[in-house]
Amino acid sequence: MFARWVSAVLSVLVCSAGLAQQPPAPNAATGPASGMEAETVPDPALETGPEAALETSRAKVPMLCTPDARIGAILVERVNVFDLEDVEADVEGRFYRLVNLLHRPMLSRPETIRSLLALEVGEPCDWERLEEAERILRSFSFVQDAWIDAEERHGDLVTVRARVQDAWSTRLAVSIRSEGGVTTRSARVREVNLLGTGASLAFGRSEDQDRTEKTFEYEHPALGEERWRVGLDLEDNSDGDLQRVRVRRPFYTLDERWAVDGFVDNVERDEKVYVGSEEVDRWRLDGTGGLLEYGWSPRGYREGRLERWRVRLGYDEQRWWPTFAGSTVQRPDLRPVDRERVLAGLRAEWWDVDFRRVSFVNTARRVEDLDLGRLLTLGADIALPALSDDSGGRLFAAFHEGFELSGTGFLQINAAHEIEQVGGRWIDALTRFEGRLYLKPTGLQTLYFRILAARGDALSGHRRFLLGGDTGLRAYESRAFSGERLLLLTAEHRFFSTWELGQLMRVGLVGFVELGGAWDSGTRFSSELMHPGVGIGLRGLVLPSSGGTTLHLDVAFPLDDEGGEDRIRVSFRAQRSF
Numbered sequence: 001m002f003a004r005w006v007s008a009v010l011s012v013l014v015c016s017a018g019l020a021q022q023p024p025a026p027n028a029a030t031g032p033a034s035g036m037e038a039e040t041v042p043d044p045a046l047e048t049g050p051e052a053a054l055e056t057s058r059a060k061v062p063m064l065c066t067p068d069a070r071i072g073a074i075l076v077e078r079v080n081v082f083d084l085e086d087v088e089a090d091v092e093g094r095f096y097r098l099v100n101l102l103h104r105p106m107l108s109r110p111e112t113i114r115s116l117l118a119l120e121v122g123e124p125c126d127w128e129r130l131e132e133a134e135r136i137l138r139s140f141s142f143v144q145d146a147w148i149d150a151e152e153r154h155g156d157l158v159t160v161r162a163r164v165q166d167a168w169s170t171r172l173a174v175s176i177r178s179e180g181g182v183t184t185r186s187a188r189v190r191e192v193n194l195l196g197t198g199a200s201l202a203f204g205r206s207e208d209q210d211r212t213e214k215t216f217e218y219e220h221p222a223l224g225e226e227r228w229r230v231g232l233d234l235e236d237n238s239d240g241d242l243q244r245v246r247v248r249r250p251f252y253t254l255d256e257r258w259a260v261d262g263f264v265d266n267v268e269r270d271e272k273v274y275v276g277s278e279e280v281d282r283w284r285l286d287g288t289g290g291l292l293e294y295g296w297s298p299r300g301y302r303e304g305r306l307e308r309w310r311v312r313l314g315y316d317e318q319r320w321w322p323t324f325a326g327s328t329v330q331r332p333d334l335r336p337v338d339r340e341r342v343l344a345g346l347r348a349e350w351w352d353v354d355f356r357r358v359s360f361v362n363t364a365r366r367v368e369d370l371d372l373g374r375l376l377t378l379g380a381d382i383a384l385p386a387l388s389d390d391s392g393g394r395l396f397a398a399f400h401e402g403f404e405l406s407g408t409g410f411l412q413i414n415a416a417h418e419i420e421q422v423g424g425r426w427i428d429a430l431t432r433f434e435g436r437l438y439l440k441p442t443g444l445q446t447l448y449f450r451i452l453a454a455r456g457d458a459l460s461g462h463r464r465f466l467l468g469g470d471t472g473l474r475a476y477e478s479r480a481f482s483g484e485r486l487l488l489l490t491a492e493h494r495f496f497s498t499w500e501l502g503q504l505m506r507v508g509l510v511g512f513v514e515l516g517g518a519w520d521s522g523t524r525f526s527s528e529l530m531h532p533g534v535g536i537g538l539r540g541l542v543l544p545s546s547g548g549t550t551l552h553l554d555v556a557f558p559l560d561d562e563g564g565e566d567r568i569r570v571s572f573r574a575q576r577s578f
Contacts, residue, residue, distance in 0.1 A: 064150040064158050065125035072157025074121060076110045079165035081144070081544045082503050092502055099168070099544075106169050108142065109196040113164050115222050116140065116198065118253045125150060125158040132254060135355065135369050137162070140221060141200070142169045142193035144544060145367065168544045169193035190217075198222065212238040219246075227252050233265075239323075240268030240285075251295065254306060254353060259295040270323050273334050273461030274482040275520075277468075280330040281461060282323040290315045295347075304353050312345035312381065334461030339422045341388040345381035347396075354402065360496040361410070361438050361446055362577050364506045364541035364550065370410060372402030392421035409439035409447075429457040444497065446578075450490040457521065459484055467518040474514060475533025475556035475569055481518040487530065488516035494578055500543065508539040508578065512554075532559040539578055549574050 081103050082096035118133040130148045137146035144167040151159045171190040188204035202217040219231035228249050235242035244265035251259045266288050273281040295310040320336040322329055329335065354373040359366045375398075382393040398416040405411060412435070419429040432454045439447040452472070454465060467473050468480040472488050495509040517529040535556030542549045554571045 064153045065127050065130070067124075068156050069125040069153065069158050070156060071119060071121050071123055071125050071160055072154070073159045074114070074117065074119060075151070075159065075161045076113050076117075077161060077163040078108055078110065078113070079163065080104070080107060081166055081168045083165065096503065103166065103168060103170070105195065106166075106191065106193045107196050108164060108166055108193060108198070112196055112198050113137075113162060115227070117162055119148075119160065119162075125160070130160065131355075131357075133162075136253070137164060138367070138369065140198065142167055142198060145365075166193065237269060239270040242267045242269070251297070251308065253301075255297075255301040257297050257300055259310075261293040261295070262291060264290040271336070271462035273331060274464060274466060274479055275331065276482060277477070277480050281334065283320045283336055283462065284323045285318060285320055285336070287318045288315070289317065293347075301353070306349070306351040306353060308349040308351070310347040310349075310379075312343070312347065314343045314345070314381065316341050316343060331461060334459075334464070336460040336462060337422050337425070337427055339390045339392075341383040341390050341392070343381040343383055343388075343393060345379060345394075347377065347379035349375065349377050351375045356404070356410070358410070360444055360494075361440075364496055364508055364539065364578055370402070370412075371400070372404060372410060372412070373400070374402075375400040390423050392423060392425075394418065394420045405439075409437065411438075412436040425458075427458045428460055428463055430459070430463070431455045444495070446492075446494040446496070448490075448492040448494055450488075452486070452488040452490075454486040456484040465518045467516055469556075469569060469571060472514070473516045473531065473533060474512070474535055474554050474571055475558040476531060476562065477569075480562065481516075481531070483518040483520045483523070485521060485523075485525075486516075486518045488514070490514050496578075503543055506541040506543060508541070510537040510539060510554075510578070511535075512537065512556075514556075531562050533557060534559065541578075550576065550578055 080100040082100055084093070084096060084100065116137060118136050119129065123129070127150075130150065134146050134148040137143055137148075144165045146165070147163045149161050149163070151161045153159070169192045171188065171192070186204060186206035188202065188206070190200065190202035190204070192200040194201050197220070199220040200217065202215070204213075204215045206213050206215075214236040216234040217232070219229065221227075221229055223230060226249050228247065230248075231244075231246040233242065233244040233246075242265065244263060244267075246263045247260075248262070249258075249260040250256075268284070268286050271283050271285055272279050273283065291312060291314040293310050293312045295308055297306060297308045299307060317340040318336070319338050352374040354371070356370045356372055358368050358370045361368055361370060377396070377398040379396040380393065383391050385391065396416075396418045398414075400412070400414050402413070403411040414434045415432065417429075417431045420427055433452075435449075435451045437447075437449040439449075441447065456463065456465065464482050464484060465486040466479045466482050467486060467488065468476050468478045470478045472490065473480070490512065491514075492510050492512045497506065497508050500506045511534075513532070513534050515530050515532045517531055519525070519529050523529070533556050535554055537552060537554040539553075540551040542551065552571070552573050552575065556569045556571070557567060558569075
C-alpha cells in the first residue's frame with residue numbers, strides 16, 4: 001500500500017515541474033581541458049545588482065589573463081552588510097543604513113581580506129586561480145558573497161579587483177527548534193568577524209533530549225603569512241565537560257605543498273544506547289585524545305590533479321562504565337570498548353579537481369560551488385606496541401565522484417568504509433553509500449533525489465544508526481528507529497524564487513517524499529521495515545546571514561501506523577542547505 005502512495009506522490013511532484021512558469025534552465029559553459037572548473041551561468045533574468053555586472057564581466061577574464069600576463073595590482077573593495085548603491089532614502093533605506101552603521105566596527109579590514117586572498121602581486125594572472133581565490137573567500141562564514149574580476153590590463157600587467165560583501169557577523173540568538181516531537185532550546189552570542197579580523201568568539205547555552213550545554217569557542221582563521229588557524233573549545237555540560245585546543249596550517253590552496261594539523265582534547269559525557277525507539281542503556285565516557293599530522297603534496301596541483309600524503313601520530317584513551325551506579329545493563333553486547341593506545345598512521349589522497357559554479361541547486365544563493373571532482377582517500381593507523389596498552393588499529397577508505405548529466409543535472413556519489421581493531425577484536429565496521437541527484441527542469445526549480453545506505457557490524461551501542469524526525473525522516477518522531485542497517489530514500493521538488501523581502505530574505509517552497517528504516521543485522525529485510533512520509537515546506541534564505549542560513553518550516557504526514565497518534569508533524573530548524 002505505501003509503495004502506491006509513494007509512487008503517486010512522486011508522479012505529482014515530477015509532473016508539476018512542467019506546469020510552473022519559470023525562466024529557462026541555466027546553460028553550462030565548459031572550462032579548459034584541465035577540468036578544474038567550468039561555469040553554469042545563471043539566466044540573466046535571475047540576476048540583479050552588482051553580482052550581475054560581475055558575472056557579465058567575468059567573460060573578459062580569459063581575454064585579459066593570457067599566458068604572458070601577470071597580476072600588477074590587487075584592489076580590495078569592501079561592501080557592508082547591505083549594498084546601498086540603489087537604496088532609496090525611505091524607511092527601508094534608513095533601516096539598511098542603521099544596520100550598516102551598527103556593523104561598521106566589525107566590517108572586514110582590508111588587511112584581513114588581503115591575508116585571506118589566495119593571490120599575490122607578480123604571480124601569473126590565471127583565471128582558474130582567480131576562481132579558486134573567490135571560492136576560498138566565499139567559504140568563510142563572515143563573507144556573504146565574494147567576486148574576483150580581472151579589471152584592466154596595461155602591457156602584460158593586469159589589475160585584479162576583489163569585491164567582498166560582509167555578512168551580519170554579530171549573532172544574538174534565542175531559538176526554539178522542534179523536530180520529530182523533540183524541542184531544542186538555545187541561547188547564543190557569537191561574533192564571527194571580531195573587529196574585522198575574521199576571528200570568531202562565541203558563548204552559548206542549549207538544551208536538548210541528551211544534555212544541557214554551556215559552550216565557549218574561539219577561532220582565528222589565518223595567523224601570519226602561513227595562515228595558521230587556532231581554536232579553543234570549552235563545554236560545561238549537564239553530563240560532563242569538554243576541553244579542546246586546535247592548531248592547523250591547512251592546504252589553503254590547491255597548489256599548497258605542505259600542511260600541519262593538531263589537537264588535544266579531554267571529554268566526559270553520557271552516550272545513550274537505543275534499540276528500536278527505546279533507550280536501553282546509558283554509558284559514561286571519560287576520554288583523552290590528541291593528534292599531530294603532517295601533510296605534503298609531492299607535485300602540487302598539475303593539470304587538474306592532486307596527490308597528497310599525510311603522516312599521523314595520535315593518542316586515544318577511552319574508558320566506559322554505566323552512567324547510573326548499580327544499574328543493570330540490558331544490552332552488555334553493545335557496551336563500548338575501552339582502549340588506550342598511541343597510533344601511527346598514513347593517509348593518501350588522489351584528487352581530480354572539478355568545481356562548478358551553479359545556481360539554485362543546494363541553496364537559494366545565486367552562486368554555489370558544486371564539487372564534481374573525483375577523490376579517493378586511503379588510510380591506516382597502527383597501535384605502537386611499546387607505547388600502547390591495547391593493540392590494534394584502524395583502516396579507512398573513502399571515495400567521491402561527481403558527474404554532469406548532459407547539462408540538465410548533476411550526480412554526486414560518496415562511499416566510505418572504516419573498521420577498528422582493539423586487542424585482537426574487530427569492532428565498529430561501518431560502510432556507507434550516498435548518492436545525490438539534481439535535475440534542473442527550469443532555472444528556478446530543482447528535482448533532488450537522495451539515497452543513503454549504511455551497514456554496521458559489531459557496532460558499539462552509541463554508534464548504532466538512529467532515524468527519525470531529526471535525522472532525515474521528518475514525518476516520524478525523533479529517534480523512532482535504530483539498528484545496524486539503515487536505508488533512506490528522499491525526493492524533493494524545490495521551488496526557488498527571486499522574490500526578496502527587501503535585502504533580508506529570499507523565499508522558496510519544497511514538496512517532499514521520504515521512505516526509510518533502520519533495523520538490526522539479524523532481521524530479514526522486508527517492506528514493513530520501510531516507513532513512508534510526505535510533506536511540504538517553506539524556505540527562507542536569510543540574505544545577510546553568515547554561512548547562508550536558511551530557515552526551514554516543514555509539515556509532514558506519515559503513511560503508516562508507526563507515525564504514532566500525532567499524524568501531522570511540524571518541524572522548524574535552520575541550516576545551510578535548501
